[in-house]
Amino acid sequence: MDALFSSLLGNVDWYEIWLATLDTLLMLGGSLLFTIILGLPLGVLLFLTGPRQLFENGPLYSFLSFVVNVLRSLPFIILLIVMIPFTVLVTGTSLGVAGAIPPLVVGAAPFFARLVETALREVDRGIIEATQAMGATTRQIIFNALLPEARPGIIAAVTVTAITLVSYTAMAGVVGAGGLGDLAIRFGYQRFQTDVMVVTVVLLLVLVQVLQSVGDKLVTHFSRK
């Protein structure tokens, strides 16, 4: 059994795999954190300045919407390369986990912001009206009514974004970011080590499955409908 195992997965260096997995998780965690920090306010702003909303502002909404669309239509692999000077400016390096996070955030935050905007639009207008009628400030309407009511939708948005980030981290391997995707390309593809390829793909798959089921559980937990 052992012999069979080692002959099948002969090229797999489990320590390398472990390090690559850690890198992927770090990139994912770091970029998800900053994506939420930047994307959530952007999504709220998109919602509030949108047509017939509390702070309806045509020009600002069009501008934000345009920026979001441009960033979303740029293929991530291009964004990775275009961002290198900026990344070096922010983190001092374009390599490794630190070098991957800025392009990951810039790639994912606009996407997340759109999902947040959509989740907020799902909140019944009547609830905003009722909160206004209680004498709430706009700030109170956002934090005490809009965000709590949209929480299941926002958690679903975080889940989808996290999974998108997993595939982005795999691509970031191209510019020397490390992680499972990098391992798959350098060993699995360029050195024809199919066993390494299979192991990394299985690990990425497991990661996505875990993220999705945790996300679904949280959405169910916070849905009171």
Added chain:
Amino acid sequence: MIEFQQVHKTYRVAGRGTAREVPALKPTELTIGAGEVFGLIGHSGAGKSTLLRLINRLEDPSGGRILVNGEDVTALDANGLRRFRQRVGMIFQHFNLLMSKTVADNVAMPLRLAGNHSRSEIDSRVAALLDRVGLKDQARKYPAQLSGGQKQRVGIARALATEPDILLCDEATSALDPQTTASVLQLLAEINAELKLTIVLITHEMDVIRRVCDRVAVMDGGEIVEQGPVTEVFLHPKHPTTQRFVLEDEAVDEGEQHDDFAHVPGRILRLTFQGEATYKPLLGTVARETGVDFSILSGRIDRIKDTPYGQLTLALVGGDMGAALAQLDAADVHVEVLR
């Protein structure tokens, strides 16, 4: 208490190429007294919803002044408006409760937003309010677990949390079945009596007006076409829109309201009794003394809020018709000769 002075509202509707101005409320004068239950009835698009939302400025008027307790609410700044709104409760057709908060947290929300109440003060007030609306045992549930009637009770408790002087009801019973409607209206009437709270409600059902309102204004095409005490407007409607509403209300009970009784012999009269007169044995007395016979073609004996009333359509035959009509005229009854 609430006074509209030449208040009007126009919406700008973006059309193809040009923006159109649509009048939602024509210049309106209206006075609502302290402690009364005032009803606004109209079909959708009649402007009643706009008028209601002008009171707590969920809509801003295009012109005119709205005075509440002598204070011009159209002149309030953002902060003043917030404090004013805390003194005006509002309930809605679709309840508009926060699905993400428990019943108790929904009721506590206006107090938390106001920010000038201690936690224990909020807890005890919420408990008292839930007890008052009959939902003491539901405090920890979420709105999705409640029935429509229970949700509206939560809405009422929430609206009363800041001890407002005014309660605005936006089609509060339109999404409820008749039995639940009756119990919610009963609760509103009790609250009006207990707290001396002014209630302004809008509806498209005359039945709601009849059950709880003291005075009513009938709206059509963005203006008030008739207003007065409910007994007056309901029993002697003048404007065609009002007459339609009254007929619609009666049609629920009487399909034959539109019948002209062509096949019935004799004179046809409609008698309207109101208050104590409703209980007097008038018809028997008149029949005995003048020898006329009567048959009741249609009728309704009910209450308008606390006032009993009766409305009977009669056919009179034989006897001394002149004397009978004279006696009825002399009695405390409104007589219309239909034929």
